[in-house]
Amino acid sequence: MSATPAKTALPAVAMTAVSMVLTLAVVMMWLGSAVPWPVALVVGLGIDGGWLATLAYERRLAAQGDHNSTVTGVGWFFGLVATGVLIAHALTAEESAGAWLAVAWLPLAAKALWLVHSLWERTALTPNALGAIQGIQQEARDEAAVARARLRAEATTEETRLTAVTAAGARVARVQAKTAERLSKAWSTLETTRQGEDTGRALTSVTTPVTPGVTARWALPVWGPTDPVPALETGAPALSDDALDTLVHDIRHSQTPPLSYRDMAARFRAAGHSASEVRLRAAWKRVA
Numbered sequence: 001m002s003a004t005p006a007k008t009a010l011p012a013v014a015m016t017a018v019s020m021v022l023t024l025a026v027v028m029m030w031l032g033s034a035v036p037w038p039v040a041l042v043v044g045l046g047i048d049g050g051w052l053a054t055l056a057y058e059r060r061l062a063a064q065g066d067h068n069s070t071v072t073g074v075g076w077f078f079g080l081v082a083t084g085v086l087i088a089h090a091l092t093a094e095e096s097a098g099a100w101l102a103v104a105w106l107p108l109a110a111k112a113l114w115l116v117h118s119l120w121e122r123t124a125l126t127p128n129a130l131g132a133i134q135g136i137q138q139e140a141r142d143e144a145a146v147a148r149a150r151l152r153a154e155a156t157t158e159e160t161r162l163t164a165v166t167a168a169g170a171r172v173a174r175v176q177a178k179t180a181e182r183l184s185k186a187w188s189t190l191e192t193t194r195q196g197e198d199t200g201r202a203l204t205s206v207t208t209p210v211t212p213g214v215t216a217r218w219a220l221p222v223w224g225p226t227d228p229v230p231a232l233e234t235g236a237p238a239l240s241d242d243a244l245d246t247l248v249h250d251i252r253h254s255q256t257p258p259l260s261y262r263d264m265a266a267r268f269r270a271a272g273h274s275a276s277e278v279r280l281r282a283a284w285k286r287v288a
Contacts, residue, residue, distance in 0.1 A: 012113035019107040020048040051078035082107035
C-alpha cells in the first residue's frame, strides 16, 4: 500500500480497531459472569476474527479489481452482530447505559468507512494522470482568458471607431448645415435683388438699345429637384468602314487638286453625313 492510500485508509483502520476492542470487551463483561472467561474470550475473538477475515478477503479482491457480494454480505453480517452485541449490553447495563449505547454504532461506521475507501480506490488516478488533467484545465483557462481579452480589445476598438465615425459625421453635418444656411441667405439676397424695381430699370436700360421691343426678364436657376433631360433622338445608322472610305474618297477627289482633310471633313458634314472624328480621320488615312 502506497503512502496516499495508506493515509486514506487510516480512519477506517482506526475505527475498525476501536470497534473490535469494544466488541471483545463487551463480550467479556457481558458473558464473563454467565460462562467461564475463556468461553467469553473465544466468542469475542470469533466475532472479531470473522469480521477481520472477511475484511481482509474484501481488501484482496479490491486489490485485484474484483468484487464478491457474498463476502461483502458476510462482512456486514459480522458488523451487525458486533453492533447488536454492543446495543444489547447497553440496554442491559445498570450503569453508563447511555455511554455504551453511544458507541454501539462504531462497527457499522467502520464498515461504512471501508466502503468509502474502496470507492476512492476505484476512482483514484496516478500522479501523471492528475498532472495531465491539471495541464488540460490550465490550458483551457488560458485559452478562455485570451479569448476574453481579445473580445474586450475588439469591443474597445469598435467602440473607438464608432465614436470617431460619429464625431466625423457630426462635423460633416454641421458644415453642411452652415453651407446650406449661407446658400439660403445668398439665394434670398439674389431673389430680393431680382424682384427690386431698380433691378428691372437697370436691365431695361441695358437691353433696350441691344434688343428693341424686348422686355428684359431676369430668372434665377431652379434650386431643387429637376426633371431629367430627354435623350437626343438618334440619326441615321452609322456608316460602315467601306461606305465611309468611299464617301471620303469621292469628296476628296471631287475637285483637282484633291481636297485637304479639313475641307473634306467640312464638306462631309455639310452633306449631312455623320461619323466620329476618330473614324473620319482613320478613313482619311486609309484613302490618302
